[in-house]
Amino acid sequence: MSMDDCLFCKIINKEVDSEIVHEDEICVAFNDINPKARVHLLIVPRKHIAKISNIEEGDEKIMGHLIKIAKDLAERFECKGYQLLFNVGREAGQIIFHVHLHLMGN
Ligand code: 5GP
Numbered sequence: 409m410s411m412d413d414c415l416f417c418k419i420i421n422k423e424v425d426s427e428i429v430h431e432d433e434i435c436v437a438f439n440d441i442n443p444k445a446r447v448h449l450l451i452v453p454r455k456h457i458a459k460i461s462n463i464e465e466g467d468e469k470i471m472g473h474l475i476k477i478a479k480d481l482a483e484r485f486e487c488k489g490y491q492l493l494f495n496v497g498r499e500a501g502q503i504i505f506h507v508h509l510h511l512m513g514n
């Protein structure tokens with residue numbers, strides 16, 4: 409899937425509505441439309457990377473940033489504990505091919 413028909417690129421560019429809870433120069437975070445926990449956020453790099461197996465040299469800063477923002481959001485939404493998850497590949501249940509970190513907290 410290219411950037412042009414990527415749902416998460418459209419959410420980042422605000423061509424598709426979502427409940428955005430955080431944005432900065434590297435990433436955007438919004439509520440999952442089908443939450444599996446009290447707090448279920450998707451933390452998405454602005455850079456279109458289809459899946460973790462496609463990350464390149466130089467993407468380390470972006471990927472580390474996603475985890476830092478997940479930690480900040482878990483605090484903001486008063487999660488007692490939380491899970492951080494990347495589904496990588498269709499076989500693992502990835503349905504949106506733009507990298508996203510699931511934050512699921514209770
Ligand atoms: P994946 O299985 O690819 O790791 O997760 C994709 C996630 O995106 C799912 O949890 C699904 O509920 C969420 N999702 C799918 N379509 C939309 C949408 O249009 N808006 C939002 N906010 N989340 C979506």
Ligand code: ZN
Binds near residue numbers: 410411415417418457
């Ligand atoms: Zn995209």
